[in-house]
Amino acid sequence: MISKKLETAINDQINAELYSAYLYLSMAAYFESKNLSGFAGWMRAQAQEEQAHAMKFFDYLNERGGRVNLKDIKASQSEWESPLDVFKNVYSHEQKVSSLINDLVNMAIKENDHATNNFLQWYVAEQVEEEASADEVVNKLELVGDSGNALFMLDRELGQRTFTAALESEE
Numbered sequence: 001m002i003s004k005k006l007e008t009a010i011n012d013q014i015n016a017e018l019y020s021a022y023l024y025l026s027m028a029a030y031f032e033s034k035n036l037s038g039f040a041g042w043m044r045a046q047a048q049e050e051q052a053h054a055m056k057f058f059d060y061l062n063e064r065g066g067r068v069n070l071k072d073i074k075a076s077q078s079e080w081e082s083p084l085d086v087f088k089n090v091y092s093h094e095q096k097v098s099s100l101i102n103d104l105v106n107m108a109i110k111e112n113d114h115a116t117n118n119f120l121q122w123y124v125a126e127q128v129e130e131e132a133s134a135d136e137v138v139n140k141l142e143l144v145g146d147s148g149n150a151l152f153m154l155d156r157e158l159g160q161r162t163f164t165a166a167l168e169s170e171e
């Protein structure tokens with residue numbers, strides 16, 4: 001059975017993952033309003049991924065005899081200055097999430113909860129990818145600069161992304 005302290009911390013993380021989904025959905029809405037449907041599609045896939053991250057914690061907490069408590073999800077920002085501004089925001093948000101995951105790992109280690117530590121390692125690896133993919137788009141957008149043509153090409157490229165629920169097989 002999981003400790004009360006970790007139960008509370010995981011419930012907070014479920015809320016953080018759901019907020020991430022909300023943030024990316026808001027970014028999708030921003031891109032839709034700018035007629036950048038490829039960027040919007042990328043954000044929708046990202047939002048689905050965050051929902052899946054939340055559900056993985058949800059299932060784990062139940063499995064360990066904990067109780068899931070869903071709290072209010074705070075409202076997301078809805079306006080940004082530019083696509084580059086959005087992706088810089090994604091990158092810094094993912095860095096914040098990585099530090100939340102690291103805090104959870106530290107807590108699990110301190111409590112000698114090897115099962116939770118082991119479970120959290122999936123997220124540790126996932127955050128490396130999350131940061132890298134956001135950083136990659138930031139770099140591309142910096143190269144694009146003011147070129148409408150290049151932005152159009154990047155919109156098409158990002159629109160290729162689809163969400164695949166690969167989480168189950170990795171458990």
Ligand code: FEO
Nearest residue numbers: 017050053097130
């Ligand atoms: Fe669930 Fe983007 O971290």
